[in-house]
Amino acid sequence: MAAIGKKQALAVAPDITTAKAVVLRGPSRGKAGGYKAPDFTVWVRNRIEGIRAHLALYTNPNSTTYRRWAESARQAAIAMGRDGEHCGRILASLSRAYIKDRKVLPINPYGGWKESMLADEELANEIRKYLQELGKFITAEKLVEFLAREDIMEKHGIETKISLSTARNYLNELGYRFRVEKKGQYSDGHEREDIVYYRDEVYLPALKGFQDRSFVFEPDGSVITLSLPARVRRTVIWYHDESIFYAHDRRQNYWYHKDAPVTPYRKGEGVSFMVADYFSADFGWLRTQDGEPAAR
Template sequence: MGRGRYCARQLTALVRKFLDDRTFLPVNPYGDWNQSMLIDEDLSLDINLYLQEIGKDVSAKKVVSFLAREEVKQKHGITKAISERTARRYLNALGYRFRTAKKGQYADGHEREDVVYYRDHTFLPQWKALEARMENWSKENEKEHGPRPDGKTVISWFNDECIFYANDRTPRGWYHKDSPAKPYTKGEGVSLMIGEFVSAKFGWLQSPDGKQSARIIMKPGKNRDGYMTADDIVNQANRAMDILTEWYPEYEHIFIYDNAPTHLKRPDGSLSARRMPKNIPKEGHNWGVEVTKRDNTGNLVHLPDGTTAKEKIKMGNACFADGTPQALYFPEGHPRASVFKGMAYILEECGLVKESKLRAECKNFKCAPPAIDCCCRRVLYNQPDFTHIPTILENACNTRGFRLIYLPKFHCELNFIEQCWGYAKRIYRLNPPSSKEEVLEKYALAALDSISLAQMRRFSNRSQKFMDAYVKGLNGRQAAWAARKYKGHRVLPDSLMDDLEKAKIT
């Protein structure tokens, strides 16, 4: 019959029983099999609604407990409980799968109040003022732009850093079913950090002959090259400006950085109300800004135990409303010469006598929005001379006639170099594993060089759609949806708002 031995044994047993007792006949179980409760459409609908209510916390136990509720049993005529195994089959039949959740567009923190304010009132106006003079590229690698105003063509250079690890290899591949398990190296292995500039016009920032480059290559770690500092960032920017000044003077170049602390570092002694005391320090005491101590050559000074030495310096001057300098320390000839004045005294000098009577700060400086005059620290914090303080990087760029723009926090989708990193890492993971540092550097640089200019322009096209979505006033989630739906268009259509309304995205 083409069946197995088990079937043959069962047939033999049935025949023997029939020979012993002619009244014995096997019963055909057809029609007596159990049916799944999910054939009841009302029950399936109720289970689906329940699973939607609990959101991400779906489990077989939750389904078991739901079907064990008295009101559910009475409504659907359920007489006995189901097992977790049955519940898992129900979940599978309803379209659920036990797997790792799919990752969509990163959107954490996009709608934080301070982030939205900076994006709408600082970043987007700066970008829109320059966008008309930028060259845009379609998905097919064709140049696109509308009416272009007079002036130099603007080239936007996006900056970022990426770390490659020696043991970072793809975990999936084709293996024979009988292949044995192989020992593997624990941990990520040695690392290599690469810092780059990229533009859709030229690709990686380098001279036409490739001999000069703004690329930074370092081995991060406490006992290796250390970590990226603000000085390293400024040195890289200066190298980039040297190349652009020499080889591409016919363009106007804009540097675009993210909101990393090393990019936002201000000069030592810059104005800040965060740590100021409210009153004049007691006799024999003074207040200053604690900074890292350096010797005459600019190198860090270390203590015998290996830690970095610290010292206190005076904070720089503020400004009155008319632009004249306001010293924060009492002048020579004053009984408390060179002593910090305190926030209350500084506010009184500015004519803010009522505000000087406020408390020093709200608890943990978490003032209830939209209050701007709830405490002395908040009042000073919002003064123009305290808010518009250029960073070290801005000073370096402005001195040489280059402009710098900071991306809004959390908005990595606006920086298409992130997609270049992802593409490079995919290529890098295809290489055979090696723990040698020179091999790691060779593979990483080869992966970066494998990205074509056409591919970079496609990445830029995707980021441009996100930029266009934010210009239209969409939030982070809506922008991700719009950029995905209109992936074939460089500019999002004006009918986008109607489409969002139809899709009920709020």
């Protein structure tokens, strides 16, 4: 008989007696009797359950795939919600390797089953912690860089760098959505009791008194002049025009967790830059005496 390769050997069907002898359980409790629950990751546990299902289908006389190794593997893979052909072949190899050496556990290949790295709960928790540290500055690029760190790759057995599209899928899988932040109540202090009192009881009455001695400019451009008593001068009202620009005003979309609470927000964030000027309906923008540069 010609020699067969290692991969072929893993796919060769074992005899029924050998397959039946496989016991999938944790370490013994000793004198107390019974067995401890095995401390497997979700990924390994899923594969072990796949091996269990495969061997049960192969060794149980009541199974429709009894004594049919490859067909049993395909059916077990389908029962796990996987592709019957591709994942069935992988499951057959895992089962054969486990029968040969009970100390060998499936190793997460991160992609061999089209499985997300997030199936590893320990890694998923590390990613969640990292994203929480980033706060609202989460990006797919930063997640790619995090999973490409030497210490992370070595700790979790990651062999290749993920793509940006995969990173975005992981963020969605973890509950994050790239959208404009949901805004709660606007909190800028304009409705404070003392400010409302000053506006209604001091500022607006004073402005009304000035307007009574000012020209009125209609929307059509016409001007209504006033007949003022002797020695009462016309009032020219100058308004202060002010705009404030913030360093972080431009960015509106972030990765937010879908269950993140809505919180009150402040107007703008980061370093600010103020642009201010004065203008009136009578003379326009405030200028210097020579009329050239703006008086800012």
